[in-house]
Amino acid sequence: MAVFPHRSGQSDHPLRRNARVLLAALACIALIFGFFSIQQHRADMRATTRAVSGSSTTVVHRKVPAPDGTHTLNRSAVPAINASPGTHTNAQNKGTTVDWRAASGGAQPKLSEYKNLSITVDLSAQRVYVCSNGKTIYTMIASTGLNDSTPHGDFTINGRGDHFYNPSDGWGADYWVSFRNNVFLFHTVPTKQDAGTYVVSEAVKLGHPASHGCVRLTLSDAKWFYDQVPDGTPVHIS
Incomplete structure (x- = not known):
């Protein structure tokens, strides 16, 4: 039987065709993997977003990788409490000077030494009262929601975090503690x-x-509240 050598222009050998098919399949798999990786990254970013203060804005928790591979919130930019003067005259406050860095109620108690804790927010006085057995043990100056946007009623401390940022208005805050x-x-x-x-x-x-409805505190008061008030503490707002 005669054997004819392969000539240019004739059909490729089956092994070459299979190799090209395999390479094309691998390229498609790489593209699909890349697409889903991007989608997963976007999903992870969306998972850190929450509604805030009853409005249509969002809260984004900014995370950076820690050396051990876990994730932690970036606190490196936060100064020590009372590290520099923070006293300013508030024209709305009829000349009252408010030090927004310092403890607004004097010496802050160690709440682990008290029983039956509760929190009362007085909207008309713009004060937050920390109570034990119904007796006030610490009072804080506060700013509640414009246009009566802070909810009235009875709530419970139910979560906390180091920092959030709201991209819609360009603001965030440190040491947040949730009551709703x-x-x-x-x-x-x-x-x-x-x-x-x-x-x-x-x-x-x-x-x-x-x-927008949250309760703002001084830096020192917010850090103390974050550290000391346990989850489950009842909150009354009126």
């Missing part, structure tokens, strides 16, 4: 995108309604 579904919060005066970059023009409004 991680939407309505106690927290510091507003920050910019980075933790610790406080918005002084908003900070000086302490003592008057100024928020």
Whole structure:
């Protein structure tokens, strides 16, 4: 039987065709994997977004990788409490000077030494009262929601975090403690995108309604509240 050698222009050997098919399949798989990786990344970003203060804006928790591969919130930009003067005169407060960095109620008690804790928010006085057995043990100056947007009623402390940022209005806050579904919060005066970059023009409004519904506190009070008030503590707002 005669054997004819392969000539240019004739059909490829089956092995070559199979190799090209395999390469094309691998390229398609790589593209599909890349597409789904991007979608997963976007989903992860969306998973850190929550509704805030009863409005259509969102809260984004900014995370950075830690050396051990876990994730943690970036606190590096947050200054020490009372690290520098923060006293400003609030024109709305009829000349009252509010130090938005310091403890607004004097010496802050160690709450682990008290029983039957509760929180009362007085909207008319713009004060937050921390109570034990119904007796006030610490009082804080606050700013609640504009246009009576802070919810009235009885709630429970149910979560906390180091920092959030709202891209819709360009503000965030540090040391937040939730009293309603991680939407309505106690927290510091507003920050910019980075933790610790406080918005002084908003900070000086302490003592008057100024928020979207959350309860703003001084830096020192918010940090103390974050550290000391346990989950499950009842909150009454009226």
